[in-house]
Amino acid sequence: MATMTAAVPPARGPHGVALVLFLLVWLSCVWFGSNTYNPNNATRLFAAISLVEDHDATIDEFEALAGDKATFGGHFYTDKNPGVTLMTLPAVWIGDAVAGDTARDHPIAFTDAGFGRFLSLRMEIAVAMIALIVALASVLLLDLATGITGSPRAGLITALAYALGTPIWGWSTTLFGHAPVSALLTIAAWAAWRGSSGPRELARWRYPLLLGLSLGWALVIELSAVLPGTVIALWAMWRVRALPTAALLRLGATTAAAGIVALLPMLAYNLIAFGTVFRVGYQGVVGYDGMNQGLFGLTYPHPDVLLQILFGARRGLLFVAPLLVLAPLGLARLVRAPATRDLGIMASALVVTVLLYNASYFYWHGGYSTGPRHAMPAMAFLALGISPLWRDWRGQGRALIVVLLALTLAINLAIAAVEITASDVDPFPLLDPVLRKFLLLEIRTVAGEWWGWSAARALALYLVLALPALWFLFRAAGLSERAPRGTTALVA
16 A cells, blocks of 8 residues: 655644634624524523523423424423533533522513523533634634645635535524534534644544544534534545544544544533434424425425525525635636645535535525525535635736635625624515624624724724724735645645
């Protein structure tokens, strides 16, 4: 069997750029809020509160307020996979300890202001914790894109396009599973790439450990993560296919063990909630008859739905992330280049897999959503297509990328600030309500909710922090440009 060698050590994302990027993404996710009473947010909060305060998984006392729920044996539960609920447990515990109250101290009603603040505090703590994963994913995407292009600025643009240039930003203000699943898939892809980029990396246990943990926990959050997760897992195996058998067994065992460990909390939750590990909340979903079609609402890809996901006014991806119109060009470049062919094929296959899954789902539109929320696992892999374009283009080409990036960042600032869960009856939600309300400064911010600041003051403070950070990032990334550019390939 042939051995694997690294042609050139991959460039690293500059540490200073990575640190400021991490802080900017985290701040952006926690500064703006979402509707605590949205059924997806509320059902996960209710389950977490019950687990912390009542030591069971039932949400019977919240049932009248829970739009998304499941019923088994005369009790009500969240119908969601338990990942985000479990990640919210520390936030509920911290909120109870700091505020000194529990759900029993308030009337269980959305009309009660005290109960609303009780929920909002715990949700915002949970969002701040989950946003750490999104910020980490953006840093690792910076590293990956820098490594394959040799250009820190290409890496930075890729990371910004993903974290703040798609609805990932807006979903990071919620307890929906889309942002953390997307982040975990990104982390897993980075671990597979960096961990197979040379003999030194192949000998380190942290990369297969991170790969297994990320893929396993993504599945705990959303069962549908098994589809893009499988694409990444198969690619990871391809990357190390020429290793000696002993090394393959070590890597495989470490990855599998980490994945199993990540799955154990889900199995424990199922056992506590349902008395068996072989049951999921969606099996008892209430009020969504479409889930009975096919496998939990999945049938087959519908071409007209796919067009709506990409170009439709109600949910079209290109309206909420216009920079990604260039992504297919960049992914094609990755596929054509021998050094990045396997990465380009993996990213393209993952994007296609996610889009076809979305087009196969009965509730493809996602109900209340700004943009196609079920397509979010593909965002980092689409953004990756921007990196070779920045590397290869000059002059007007780079100017086009900058203009589209600025437009994309502005659009997603408005989405995150106003409404990531636009009504399913709005014909063009980006225009109305998002842009209309943003121009009227009808926005949600932490400073507005908890400090009593005006919307204008809260937005101004964010911009005072974010715009200089962006200037620093672009300047620092430009100063860190390397020559010659280093790319990495493993050849059998």
